[in-house]
Amino acid sequence: MGAFKAWVIEKAEGGQSLAFRDFDEADFMEGDVTVRVTHSTLNYKDGLALTGRSPVVRRFPMIPGIDFSGVVEASGHPEYRPGDAVVLTGWGVGETHLGAFAQKARVKGDWLVPLPKGLTPAQAMAVGTAGYTAMLALMALDAHGVKPADGPALVTGASGGVGSVAVALLAKAGWHVIASTGRAEESDYLQGLGAAEILDRNELAKPGRPLGKERWAAAIDAVGSATLANVLSMTKSDGAVAACGLAQGMDLPTSVAPFILRGVSLLGINSVTTPQPKRREAWARIALDLDLEKLAAMTKTVKLEEVGRLGEAILDGGVRGRTVVEVG
């Protein structure tokens, strides 16, 4: 069995330790496909795992990293053969199953999707879990039936990974996009992605009234907590809010008023265990609808060796857009 380089989290006295070291294939967990990882990314959840700030890692030792693209090296799964280009997001990889910040990964073939046509492995990871989640949110809004003609769409946490892709996708779909951000200096960046208006996130951050002035027909929220409560209270009648994140907090200090007095819908988004058909539909739509120039504008690239120092930065809101991790 060969050894490969990986970031490894060990349980240590009073917390956890993180090291970039050799990892032996003999210590892989169960799986029927071995992948040579070429790219991964940095997501908010990776920040939680790398720093140990929240207990997302449920098994030790753990290789963190919740998503990757790469090339199949060995497969016992009927759908995949050596040489196939594949993408993985979610399924507990990097949390309960050895993850992506490594030169190799062994996973269940049922978790993989073929690399979507039209995307390179690097572009697929520029999208990554964050961008794929933004697409799931857009699909949820579409399924609800809310349309650009109904009013503006709000994106919270707009400068972050989910937010940046959400702004680009909503703008492409014809929405008047309001981007809520704490980073006024990123206004030009957000307008470049398609935002028509910038909103200071402080306007939404503190507990507000059960019902406010109706300002948007739809929203994609990456922030949670009082922000999500205010987003709901300012959503137009029969509008919808797709909730996917908790960058401000896990709580939701709201009332039933937006639901029972305005018919507002709260749509939950969970990207981790999305069934295959919806997963593939989301990736196909991304390949079709996401402007690759905008994707490039929101992406920077780091080497695998650099990942260890980036966990704090993303949790502190210091990372703009998407970060691709070059592994190969």
Ligand code: NDP
């Ligand atoms: P990022 O860190 O890239 O983006 C989060 C953004 O939220 C920041 O850039 C910042 O945007 C804003 N933000 C940060 N802290 C606060 C705060 N205290 N109050 C208000 N806004 C804040 O993370 P990701 O885009 O990777 O993930 C966003 C969220 O979505 C995370 O909570 C993540 O766990 C969740 N997520 C959920 C998934 C699911 O399946 N449901 C899948 C993927 C992500 P700005 O500076 O513009 O204000």
